[in-house]
Amino acid sequence: MLLWVQPSGTGVPNQLEASYVRKVGDKLQPFVSILTIVPHREESSSTPSTEDDSSITAKEILSRAYPDSKPGASILVLVNPHGGKGDAMKIFRSEVEPILEAAHCEFTVMKTAYSGHASDIAEQMDIDKYDLVLCASGDGIPHEVINGLYRREDRAKAFDKLIITETPSGSGNAMALSCLGTLVPSTATLEILKGSTVRNDLMAVYSQREPVKLSFLSQTYGIVAQADIGTEWMRWMGEVRFQLGLITQLAFRASYPCTIAVKYIAKTKDELSEYYRHHVNDSFNMGSLTDEGFRLKYYDQFLDADDISDFSAMDGWEELDSDACENMGIFYSGKMPYVSKDTNFFPAALPNDGSIDIVVTDSRSGFFRTLDALMSLDKGLHVWNEDVAHFKVEAFRVIPRPKPGKHPYISVDGENFKLQPFQVEIMKGVLKTVMQGGSYTETGFLDKT
Ligand SMILES: Nc1ncnc2c1ncn2[C@@H]1O[C@H](COP(=O)(O)OP(=O)(O)OP(=O)(O)O)[C@@H](O)[C@H]1O
Incomplete structure (x- = not known):
């Protein structure tokens, strides 16, 4: 090539x-x-x-x-030296940099020196100097870059100008898998240079106490959050720690009581497949972003609510079944299809349709039935399992009601989010990124519909 x-x-x-x-x-x-x-x-x-x-x-x-992109792009490279096994810089030097040089890209390399550094860089960077921010890292650095850009006064201009991408060099590389279809850094680099620029939806996550945080990947409460963040201390085990955490949680029939309300886009599985068939080939108008693109529809209602469990004034919102919420096992909401290697968790996800996919399991289903559903995560077939609920929403609210003495985790894009009621809503087409062939990596969802 x-x-x-x-x-x-x-x-x-x-x-x-x-x-x-x-x-x-x-x-x-x-x-x-x-x-x-x-x-x-x-x-x-x-x-x-x-x-x-x-x-x-x-x-x-x-x-x-370069039919779909600009040759010789100007790139800001952010390397997280602690990403993955600590070899992100070595991977960048050996696999990514030689391709950028051979493609005559102009690039500046910066190492992140502390947690939050990538946000500070994005907040202060000269956006006129670059076409693209390349995160040589896991998903944590793009998450920070997006939030740093969001803090800027000229955020609409910044998101309009810059393309944000990832060459996989961390332990979680969902962005590279979902958008570029690879975990090989050199292949990802080529895709970044040659692929199509696509506008992807983001999600705004907020609570009554904390400011808006942007999320490009997922939010989770319950078994998955426990298996991920709750097993950080077992990092030495590598990827197995997550599977082990998941199985332990299922075996103990762990449940995470909560109240959840959603603004549905597709409620039943039939509605969801119909919706997917109808929207899978939609094209998105890449017109310029303005501040209107960042306007939050449901923020004030949440902030001003005296009783956050009262949804009666929220037009079109519905509360999920209270018994199911009392026994909730997994609550997982996401935007991109692949959350990790061989984990096609949101096979019906679409880049810029303005929806968030949600998967929920009930701890009463039992160990083997839930495990059976989770065994087909690689092919995304779990969403068809009768014990798994799967729907699409425009926004949702989760009010955790932890059991006495328990402090369960909430995870936003894989990072710990303080335990508290939170709300999430879609921000349509705000993130400019690169996708192989102009859409998410194939998930096989249509094969089943
Ligand atoms: N120099 C640094 N020292 C400590 N933490 C850092 C540094 N640079 C970046 N970080 C933090 O590391 C986090 C994880 O980064 P990244 O996603 O690149 O790696 P990862 O291996 O996939 O991470 P993890 O699995 O821990 O989320 C980022 O969210 C960022 O806050």
Whole structure:
């Protein structure tokens, strides 16, 4: 795949220097070749004969090599040196940087020095200088960048200008998996340079006590949050810690009582498949973002509510069954389909349809039935299991009612969120990112509908 082409600089008019990537093992590596353009007799008048003609030919080839993006993009690279196993910088230097160089991108590399640094950088960065922010990290750094941009006075301009992407180098790389379809950093880099720019919805998460936080991936309360954040101390185990945490929770029939109300977009599984079929090929108008794009519809109602459990004044909202909420096992809401490797948790997710997907399980279903549903997470078939509820909403509120002495976790994009009632609503098409083929990685949801 071609990355760059230019006159060879040898003074020979028909020579071009081309950089391209080729697969070596399971990674992509850049190479350089000198091409000589041999004129066809009938085309000889249009074949370059001077250095200037060669430049025009090179430009023409480049525009065809980048049909959906800008060649030689200007990039701010943020590397989290602590990401994953602590080798994010090594991965960047060996797999990502050589491709950016070969593609003649202009890039500045910054290492994050503390938790929250990427937010500070995004809040203060010169947005005119860059086309793209590349997070050489896990999902934590894009989460911070998005929240840093949101803190800016000129947030609409910043989100309108900058593309936010991830080359997978952390322990959770849902953005790369869902948007670029790969966990190989070099392949992700190529997709970032060549893929289509797509506007993705974000979610605004807030409580009565804390300011708005933006989330691009998920919010979870109950078994999944416990299995993720509650097992941080078992990090040495690697990925197994999450599975072990999940199985332990299921075996003990852990339940997380709460009250939940939602503003439905698709309530039943039939409605959801119909909705998906209808919207899967929708195109999104990439018109300029304005401050209106960040307006929150349900924020004031929540902030001003005397009784947050009273939904009667909330037009079109419905409370979920109170028995099911009393026995809730998993509450998981998300925007992107793949939350981790082989975990196609939200197979009906769409990038910019203005909906949040929700999956809920009931702890009364029993260990084997829930485990059976979770065994098919890789193919996204769990959502069809009769013990699993699956629906789409525009907004929702969760009021945790923890059992005495218990302090369960809430996780937002994989990060701990203080235990408290919270509300989430969609922010349509606010995040500019890159997707392979212009849409999320295939989930197979249509195969079943
Ligand atoms: N220099 C630093 N020291 C400590 N923490 C940092 C530093 N730089 C970034 N961080 C924090 O690390 C968090 C996780 O980053 P990232 O997603 O890149 O890695 P990860 O391995 O996928 O992480 P995790 O699984 O712990 O969420 C970020 O949310 C950020 O707050």
